[in-house]
Amino acid sequence: MSEPAPERAPGLSVRIKLTLSYAGFLMVAGALLLAVVWVFLLRGRSDGLRVPDLSDFLRALNPTNFGPSVFVPAAVMVLGVLLVFGLVGGWVLAGRMLAPLTRITAGTRRVADGSLSHRIHLEGRKDEFRELADAFDAMLARIEANVAEQQRFAANASHELRTPLAVTQTMLDVARNDADRDPRELIDRLRLVNDRAIDLTEALLVLSRADQRSFTREPVDLSLVVEEAAETLLPLAEKHGVTIETAGDVTPTVGSHALLLQMTANLVHNAIVHNLRTHGMVQISVAGDDEHVVLTVENSGEKLPERLVSTLAEPFQRGTRRIRTDHAGVGLGLAIVKSIAAAHDGSLGLNPRAGGGLVVTVRLPAAHPLTDR
Numbered sequence: 584m585s586e587p588a589p590e591r592a593p594g595l596s597v598r599i600k601l602t603l604s605y606a607g608f609l610m611v612a613g614a615l616l617l618a619v620v621w622v623f624l625l626r627g628r629s630d631g632l633r634v635p636d637l638s639d640f641l642r643a644l645n646p647t648n649f650g651p652s653v654f655v656p657a658a659v660m661v662l663g664v665l666l667v668f669g670l671v672g673g674w675v676l677a678g679r680m681l682a683p684l685t686r687i688t689a690g691t692r693r694v695a696d697g698s699l700s701h702r703i704h705l706e707g708r709k710d711e712f713r714e715l716a717d718a719f720d721a722m723l724a725r726i727e728a729n730v731a732e733q734q735r736f737a738a739n740a741s742h743e744l745r746t747p748l749a750v751t752q753t754m755l756d757v758a759r760n761d762a763d764r765d766p767r768e769l770i771d772r773l774r775l776v777n778d779r780a781i782d783l784t785e786a787l788l789v790l791s792r793a794d795q796r797s798f799t800r801e802p803v804d805l806s807l808v809v810e811e812a813a814e815t816l817l818p819l820a821e822k823h824g825v826t827i828e829t830a831g832d833v834t835p836t837v838g839s840h841a842l843l844l845q846m847t848a849n850l851v852h853n854a855i856v857h858n859l860r861t862h863g864m865v866q867i868s869v870a871g872d873d874e875h876v877v878l879t880v881e882n883s884g885e886k887l888p889e890r891l892v893s894t895l896a897e898p899f900q901r902g903t904r905r906i907r908t909d910h911a912g913v914g915l916g917l918a919i920v921k922s923i924a925a926a927h928d929g930s931l932g933l934n935p936r937a938g939g940g941l942v943v944t945v946r947l948p949a950a951h952p953l954t955d956r
Contacts, residue, residue, distance in 0.1 A: 594708025
């Protein structure tokens with residue numbers, strides 16, 4: 584989870600700071616220049632505030648006054664002082680102005696070396712550099728969270744994929760040591776284990792496809808997707824004694840029909856298998872407005888604690904306290920739903936149902952006829 588950017592008091596922008604700094608520097612340089620003009624051209628005149636003319640410059644070169652032997656070395660010396668002052672002043676000002684950028688660069692190098700936990704935490708009031716540092720910190724926090732999530736997912740996936748292979752090896756070892764064992768029983772059990780491994784692999788492929796957003800977007804009526812998913816899973820609902828009710832009008836959105844169907848089918852499947860043992864119900868509704876379309880899947884069942892509900896969308900979380908254990912899937916159903924919703928710029932909401940069971944809400948952007956054609 585990315586940490587929020589710190590609250591900062593409003594401050595001057597870097598552009599304004601640089602402008603004021605260089606303007607002030609030029610004011611100082613101009614003051615020195617005017618002082619030089621006064622010393623060499625205006626000093627000793629009764630009307631010293633009048634703009635100097637050619638006679639003043641000639642007077643400055645008059646040997647009886649200052650003379651070239653005095654003026655030229657003095658001018659060179661003054662220019663040298665101005666040059667040194669400009670270089671030193673510009674170096675100091677640029678260093679002060681670019682100090683935050685130096686910290687950001689150092690932080691970037693540390694991240695390039697693999698330190699995702701590093702944060703810049705730039706102090707001071709809000710300006711362009713502080714906004715850049717805050718955005719960089721927020722990006723690092725998101726990357727660190729995503730990497731940690733991917734590592735957990737890889738570890739869980741490896742464990743889940745290893746399980747059917749280990750079970751298969753065990754059954755084969757038992758069959759090899761027991762020549763009198765009925766091979767048909769072994770074949771049936773091996774088929775079940777193999778089917779589970781195939782289901783898990785296909786679920787991982789769907790999840791990866793959704794995460795990468797590698798699909799073509801097209802207009803989709805979510806109400807038709809709901810009808811298709813409900814009709815497909817009706818035999819499973821009848822087997823479990825669960826009734827399915829659908830409601831809603833046309834709800835156009837934009838996305839992949841196949842992925843949205845997979846998302847809806849996962850929700851309906853979960854609602855069927857995690858339900859009451861008898862007389863269970865599943866209610867599916869779709870609604871929409873100018874901005875969003877909302878898919879709601881509600882099912883009966885035992886009361887679920889908030890803490891359990893908040894973890895159900897994590898990969899390989901099967902909700903061990905939910906009723907049914909058959910057809911429980913591979914623990915990726917709601918994780919796939921969450922990824923598909925996110926890939927369609929939507930969101931997933933999970934809430935325990937007051938009378939027991941679960942209420943799942945998926946919110947997706949609505950299709951705009953003039954812009955989404």
